[in-house]
Amino acid sequence: AGNAATAAGREAFRQSVVNTLERRLFYIPSFKIYRGVAGLYDYGPPGCAVKSNVLSFWRQHFVLEEGMLEVDCPCVTPEVVLKASGHVDKFTDLMVKDEKTGTCYRADHLLKDFCKEKLEKEPNLAPEKVAELNHVIATLDDMSAEQLGAKIKEYGITAPETKNQLSDPYPFNLMFQTSIGPTGLSTGYMRPETAQGIFVNFKDLYYYNGNKLPFAAAQIGQAFRNEISPRQGLLRVREFTLAEIEHFVDPEDKSHPKFSDVADLKFLMFPREEQLTGQSSQTLRLGDAVANGTINNETLGYFIGRVYLFLTRLGIEKDRLRFRQHLPNEMAHYAADCWDAEIECSYGWIECVGIADRSAYDLKAHTEKSGVALVAAEKFAEPREVEKLVITPSKKDLGLAFKGNQKMVLEALEAMSEAEAMEMKSKLESNGEAEFQVCTLNKTVTITNKMVSINKEKKKEHQRVFTPSVIEPSFGIGRIIYCLYEHCFYTRAGKTEEEQLNVFGFPPLVAPIKCTVFPLVKNEQFDTVARDISKALTSSGISHIIDVTGTSIGKRYARTDEIGVPLAVTVDSTTTVTIRERDSKAQVRVKIAEVSSIVKRFVEGQSTWGDIQWDYPAAHGSAEEENAPEENA
């Protein structure tokens, strides 16, 4: 990442990454020939392969290793589901409109930009003013529409392009709305997250899991967010792939049987306390962070550890990854604790994975809205004796006393809280009667001890029924991939010092193409060998390309280095070939028949380049490195 220390350096670094990504079709602005749509991007061939590799590894690392239940739900979602989840009412950003042109802006972005610009461009601001502007930036996320509007007025902020007046801020719902079926009467939305599809299936999934907790369900799929004005390139987009896990657990027991597997991991954490006291993130041992309560519980801690392993194995640099705890005001009111895996890139620290303990919120919301109980039961090994309040009204006596109002009185009696009931019991016992407020009748009646008996009875219970807590690790796959691009990218000198060659140093796991095959010179025999090697690689399931273009081998190496191909096989004889490793540029010579198994073992992580160098002789000569720069397209 070289000179990424300064803002200009970061900008220049990002430009070379992004130029390489666009030129080599890692991504393409969608519908480019029609001048595109802001916030929509295609993955071109190498980008699509990287994405597919990341998702395969995610399935192996989470779904397979943890025995999760993977599901696949539609993107089109009826309104009732997102009404229950709160998205219809609350999934909004505050927007202002240019009062003349109607152009829309995110209110907080305009205010933030104004403050930042003022801080940058006016070095002689009074210290109180500097403090004020910094305070505004720090508290943006908490501001109401009224507060934002007041600040925009106070600072005289106008529309960036036209300098026209701006409207007051008002909420804009970020879901893409549509209509399901032909009548136009049934509103639907493109899902803003995949999680709701899992929650509404809780009952079936719990049954599928043998009515046992804990268990986790997982889903990979598209999610949508109709951003007001997308910026930050691939980081803030209108359609993206999420990979989400919903781990259902007994709220009274959030221990995790495999926590000891990750307890000794040490990595950067940024707890709430350190943020509030202006300290920086620090390296902590995961086991300690859970033991001393910094992280709320073992299951949350376990997933933090697993996410750390996932990201670093993909190729995210350890010292540019931190787990930041949400501040109290960031967290949803129902959340027990929440940590974001943030990755540092040229845009700053970017939230790529959120790991939240959402408590029972979602299941309760859907239980209430749908009327279907999304609950779990703990069967007791032995029935347990519990004391229960039993209220037994006497219908006959109530009927005699209250006639037509009997039913309301009866229901009100049965609905008494334990405290109310015990108070009435003592009054009945001392006075033989008690005054009782019946809300549905809007009056107070007199209850005598003939009309109701109130007792505490011992009962045997065979199970405990409860709403499970949900621990949710949610992965923004596109953001992870973009950060990975930045972390893996480097340049090195070409033939001359000024010529800089681009390299994506992807781990074999992630590399879009695992191996390139080059016949050294155009020649029927070498082409045949190359085709044979290609066939063997294909049947081993290894993605590769044959490059038969006439350019020099150095140029061809540079070309595959630029898309991060870890190994290059150069055919320079009909018995043996060379294999070159991308980062070291070292070469070994191997027999043709052994190529595919060597490549396969390397790609699957069963042998390292060091192992291969140990097993096979170093190669020099005909296929030697040439250090030629890639022609720009």
Place this chain on the structure above:
Amino acid sequence: AGNAATAAGREAFRQSVVNTLERRLFYIPSFKIYRGVAGLYDYGPPGCAVKSNVLSFWRQHFVLEEGMLEVDCPCVTPEVVLKASGHVDKFTDLMVKDEKTGTCYRADHLLKDFCKEKLEKEPNLAPEKVAELNHVIATLDDMSAEQLGAKIKEYGITAPETKNQLSDPYPFNLMFQTSIGPTGLSTGYMRPETAQGIFVNFKDLYYYNGNKLPFAAAQIGQAFRNEISPRQGLLRVREFTLAEIEHFVDPEDKSHPKFSDVADLKFLMFPREEQLTGQSSQTLRLGDAVANGTINNETLGYFIGRVYLFLTRLGIEKDRLRFRQHLPNEMAHYAADCWDAEIECSYGWIECVGIADRSAYDLKAHTEKSGVALVAAEKFAEPREVEKLVITPSKKDLGLAFKGNQKMVLEALEAMSEAEAMEMKSKLESNGEAEFQVCTLNKTVTITNKMVSINKEKKKEHQRVFTPSVIEPSFGIGRIIYCLYEHCFYTRAGKTEEEQLNVFGFPPLVAPIKCTVFPLVKNEQFDTVARDISKALTSSGISHIIDVTGTSIGKRYARTDEIGVPLAVTVDSTTTVTIRERDSKAQVRVKIAEVSSIVKRFVEGQSTWGDIQWDYPAAHGSAEEENAPEENA
């Protein structure tokens, strides 16, 4: 598929498949707790795993083996793209409305249901009436709104539930519409196919491929279709996964270098001619079908062969798969040829893959709409000499003669067709002048031989520029999977003859879970062995479950047979275990350390059950089959 011969048999068979699928969560009606949405389904854990396996195999079989360029484009698509493709204007079904309740119906479905019911329930219909009704059914797809409306009136068809009058049929666009960005001014749709994302990227992809043809791009993703009233369960849904290939080829050379690999395949084809003459499908050799022109070209034939291999390797029965050629009236006007892979299931023959030669239609449409030339060039090895018409006006003489009108005359001269120009040339040579109609001036002028010289000149050309043809295999993944369920499902007797056990005989490739591990009895030692085997399977990437429930081993076998798990490992000692194969129920005894490699080789197709039986001793005794039925849930 047993007694699937009669309609009732087919219905009963479908019911047992669908019951098993729903009970074991292969799929779940989406948002079930809210009473669902017609045409939307979730894949539950085993269904999701089957889908993931089918897609992995698709990537291996097509993308990897053919070196295709995979891309990944968004679902949200701006209107201009789908205007160009024709979907905004033509992606419609004809709909009628109940005039009182507003309930919507597909006009052709109502008419079809009416005719079928009449044919079934009125055995004494006159032969002419029978012929008429059959003719209506056969020509439904070709009927205009007016024709459908007239038939509905003629037959007095009313709304099925209410018997109310119906509206005239009118087109309903099947795309889900939405709005991109906050202004509400930018219309978007959820894509009805993934293909357009590839077409609009043609220029970049062609460049990525080194400006060479042929090449193929591929895409897997969600597509959407807002059906008027979905029926046929999993076969007609509102959101589905497509896997599409766009193979770009020179229209003057549709040969395929690997055609010989598939030429000897023999399978059921149903060419146009056989359909029109009332014959049935027949087994043809692919090479012959291409050679005699039944299939339009080698590339189309190659893909038909590859699709055949793909489907049969998944587990589709060979004799219930046919390739049916589109009739002239079914095919889009621009298509050169089109074949559907149809799979027979309880609903009849279902179109699961379409393989169309779409000629240059799509690229031309986007070229025209976007102004970006989506073309390819063939560079000639040697420059070619071509005769070209050269029209050279003399500006000076035209200026003298026509003054202010000079420009219009000049442009009209340059725009002459070859025939017009040669006619003028001969007039100028014989008369020294010629009359010439200038449309932009709306009059005829006199051209003299000083004003223009017209010649045919030999020119050297270095390349030929053309719009490629597109051959498109398009896979409906959900339909393939549903048909696969029906083809793999069978029942066998349990403990008693009446007890029927359900089995999904999935090939290992497709099976959602590859292996179940059962400790024979609850016991610490066996549990440890089971956990060790599980760890080894996990690190080999093999999906499996451990079943520690206390039920009998026979019941546990039946339970995993029902979700199609091919192998069951029963732990009945601490040194060796048994492996049981699902379909034969045969068992072998193997050492614990060998389990994961045996399972891995079997799952990856490197060894068959026969090989395993050859290598290891047959097992009997403690883990013997018990043939107990699965309790119903």
